[in-house]
Amino acid sequence: MKELLARLCETFGPSGREEKVRELIKNEIEGHVDEVKIDVMGNLIAKKGKGGKKIMVAAHMDEIGVAVSHIDEKGFIRFGPVGGVFPTIPLGERVEFEGGAKGVVSIEKLYKEKDLALEKMFIDIGASSKEEAEKMVKIGEIGCFTRNAEDLGKRFVAKALDDRVGCLVLIEAIKRTRELPNEVYFVFTTQEEVGLRGARTSAFGVSPDLALAVDVTGTGDTPEGMKMAVELGKGAAIKVKDRGMIVDKRIKDKLIDLAEKNNIPYQLEVLEFGSTDGAVIQLTKEGVITGAISIPARYIHTPSEMCDMDDVEACVKLLCAFLEAEHTL
Amino acid sequence: MLDKLVNAFGPSGNENEVRELIKKEIEPYVDKIEVDAMGNLYAIKGENPEILVCAHMDEVGFMVVEINEDGTLKFLPVGGIDIRTVLGKRVKVGRNKIPGVIGSKAVHLLKPEEEKALPQWENLYMDCGFTKKDEAQKEISPGDYAVFDTEYTENGEYLIGKAFDDRIGCYITLELAKKNFPFPIAFVFTVQEEVGLRGASVVGNKLPVKIGLILEATAAGDFPQEKDLGRFPAPGKGPVITRLDKRCICDKELVDLLISIAEENGIPYQIKKPTVGGTDAGKIHLSREGVRCAVISVPARYIHSPVSVIHKKDVENTMKLAAKFLERTGGSR
Numbered sequence: 001m002k003e004l005l006a007r008l009c010e011t012f013g014p015s016g017r018e019e020k021v022r023e024l025i026k027n028e029i030e031g032h033v034d035e036v037k038i039d040v041m042g043n044l045i046a047k048k049g050k051g052g053k054k055i056m057v058a059a060h061m062d063e064i065g066v067a068v069s070h071i072d073e074k075g076f077i078r079f080g081p082v083g084g085v086f087p088t089i090p091l092g093e094r095v096e097f098e099g100g101a102k103g104v105v106s107i108e109k110l111y112k113e114k115d116l117a118l119e120k121m122f123i124d125i126g127a128s129s130k131e132e133a134e135k136m137v138k139i140g141e142i143g144c145f146t147r148n149a150e151d152l153g154k155r156f157v158a159k160a161l162d163d164r165v166g167c168l169v170l171i172e173a174i175k176r177t178r179e180l181p182n183e184v185y186f187v188f189t190t191q192e193e194v195g196l197r198g199a200r201t202s203a204f205g206v207s208p209d210l211a212l213a214v215d216v217t218g219t220g221d222t223p224e225g226m227k228m229a230v231e232l233g234k235g236a237a238i239k240v241k242d243r244g245m246i247v248d249k250r251i252k253d254k255l256i257d258l259a260e261k262n263n264i265p266y267q268l269e270v271l272e273f274g275s276t277d278g279a280v281i282q283l284t285k286e287g288v289i290t291g292a293i294s295i296p297a298r299y300i301h302t303p304s305e306m307c308d309m310d311d312v313e314a315c316v317k318l319l320c321a322f323l324e325a326e327h328t329l
Numbered sequence: 330m331l332d333k334l335v336n337a338f339g340p341s342g343n344e345n346e347v348r349e350l351i352k353k354e355i356e357p358y359v360d361k362i363e364v365d366a367m368g369n370l371y372a373i374k375g376e377n378p379e380i381l382v383c384a385h386m387d388e389v390g391f392m393v394v395e396i397n398e399d400g401t402l403k404f405l406p407v408g409g410i411d412i413r414t415v416l417g418k419r420v421k422v423g424r425n426k427i428p429g430v431i432g433s434k435a436v437h438l439l440k441p442e443e444e445k446a447l448p449q450w451e452n453l454y455m456d457c458g459f460t461k462k463d464e465a466q467k468e469i470s471p472g473d474y475a476v477f478d479t480e481y482t483e484n485g486e487y488l489i490g491k492a493f494d495d496r497i498g499c500y501i502t503l504e505l506a507k508k509n510f511p512f513p514i515a516f517v518f519t520v521q522e523e524v525g526l527r528g529a530s531v532v533g534n535k536l537p538v539k540i541g542l543i544l545e546a547t548a549a550g551d552f553p554q555e556k557d558l559g560r561f562p563a564p565g566k567g568p569v570i571t572r573l574d575k576r577c578i579c580d581k582e583l584v585d586l587l588i589s590i591a592e593e594n595g596i597p598y599q600i601k602k603p604t605v606g607g608t609d610a611g612k613i614h615l616s617r618e619g620v621r622c623a624v625i626s627v628p629a630r631y632i633h634s635p636v637s638v639i640h641k642k643d644v645e646n647t648m649k650l651a652a653k654f655l656e657r658t659g660g661s662r
Contacts (some may be wrong), residue, residue: 040621071559072558072559073557078558080604139572201616204616
């Protein structure tokens with residue numbers, strides 16, 4: 001799993017530019033699913049199984065990034081955020097653009113730390129003039145942070161674990177399950193980081209009876225960290241509530257029941273900030289019974305997000321159990 | 330027609346006058362006209378169009394919230410207005426478009442601390458010359474709308490008026506409807522864009538199209554700056570193409586198509602500053618299973634204020650670019 005996870009995370013895929021991630025996933029799952037299609041928003045929709053309930057499982061392919069807003073006289077790039085880029089993160093990081101240009105993020109001279117803001121930052125792509133830079137990037141071109149994945153044994157560090165690890169969980173579930181007794185749509189969504197956009201149109205198209213979002217969630221186990229019960233290494237997180245969704249109690253209870261019956265370690269997640277594709281899937285058409293399985297992760301939206309491979313395994317098992325179960329909801 | 334459109338009274342939620350104007354003008358050129366529950370106007374050529382062109386009819390304005398004992402009117406903005414631009418301006422208020430003034434203390438009466446402070450909406454009032462509450466009540470009710478009282482005028486290549494955001498989009502859409510395309514097209518005029526893209530939220534449900542072209546006005550900001558941080562588009566330098574804004578990452582192929590059309594035909598163009606702002610595309614591209622969207626804007630100085638300025642050439646070039654875009658998409662069939 002780690003080898004595939006590293007490839008997934010290292011692939012270029014900011015919101016709206018998920019093509020390379022989609023291609024990788026498509027190649028991985030080919031032969032393991034009954035049908036594959038790509039919709040207008042670029043979502044990859046793979047169907048497997050028949051009978052039972054129509055279930056949509058969503059994990060997003062995109063990661064946060066930047067967009068070129070200006071090239072100055074000396075060839076420095078000013079940029080805006082694509083998704084939630086906190087101003088404490090980009091300094092000293094490396095960036096890669098759609099067209100292949102690479103660069104380093106730095107900042108104007110700061111007088112006070114509280115003045116830290118993206119507007120004061122720039123990207124140096126190694127150009128020495130505006131003319132040179134204009135040959136390398138275009139205004140509006142999208143880029144993302146780059147960083148190699150690191151295998152720390154039980155734990156794993158990479159950029160874009162949010163939500164390539166969710167994609168991995170879906171891919172593993174596709175590969176490990178045989179015939180599914182439900183009509184399952186594995187949806188690898190686009191543009192989650194800019195407002196859950198791909199999930200909205202794909203859920204409309206699939207029109208499921210039940211849905212699960214598979215995404216990362218924060219943890220409360222770091223020094224002076226968030227007030228949150230979820231810890232790394234303590235199992236799959238079954239979502240109860242976040243900013244955008246209160247999970248249907250029936251689906252939460254079903255997940256808990258399946259985890260206990262199958263001896264899958266789990267923990268309950270109440271996330272104060274943040275949300276997942278589940279929030280818009282739940283509100284599709286006349287409403288969809290929706291839940292979420294979360295992979296606990298530290299340092300989310302930095303180029304060094306960390307997860308625990310045992311948690312990943314637990315999430316895969318829990319997802320497989322859910323898809324193989326009979327549902328009466 | 331443009332002067333009629335921009336002079337018309339049409340704040341968000343009260344677009345009737347603009348809608349009637351457009352309806353009358355467009356009727357001879359289309360096969361079907363419909364108005365939905367929100368008030369969006371659909372003018373459709375042919376059967377089952379797979380492409381739509383869209384502009385919003387509403388403008389920023391005001392709403393009366395209370396009539397004071399002295400006959401002046403308490404009011405609030407409808408849509409995003411910089412409060413500094415409203416002081417001492419003329420407005421038209423209510424169903425009878427009563428002339429009014431947004432009261433501003435004479436400089437002689439200002440206290441030193443007032444000179445520096447930003448005004449607050451709750452301290453502003455409209456003065457329509459009423460002297461008592463019951464006098465005002467005969468003409469005005471809470472909930473009545475008001476808009477800036479600005480007459481359209483021209484100065485050489487520059488067009489001057491209120492509400493170019495987005496009556497210029499309406500104008501271009503109207504003109505496009507007069508041309509002949511060999512495929513069905515829907516021309517859509519939306520309501521309540523300025524209060525959150527509300528009209529556009531239902532457009533994609535009404536019309537299951539594959540492609541949407543949104544015509545807008547975007548803030549021009551070609552002012553001198555101290556820092557080399559990039560300028561907003563400049564009037565006269567061509568239509569503005571959006572790659573991504575805060576509400577929509579435009580369809581990459583359609584954006585590339587717009588750029589290649591502009592380059593092949595010698596149409597000047599500008600790229601909109603990315604990741605900020607939003608248009609009706611924000612809602613339309615997420616309709617149903619998704620609609621591929623592109624946005625072209627006319628750069629306009631001083632939008633969301635009593636008066637804005639656009640350049641004639643940008644209007645012509647936007648029309649040219651939009652028409653060629655429609656031809657090249659072939660109605661998406």
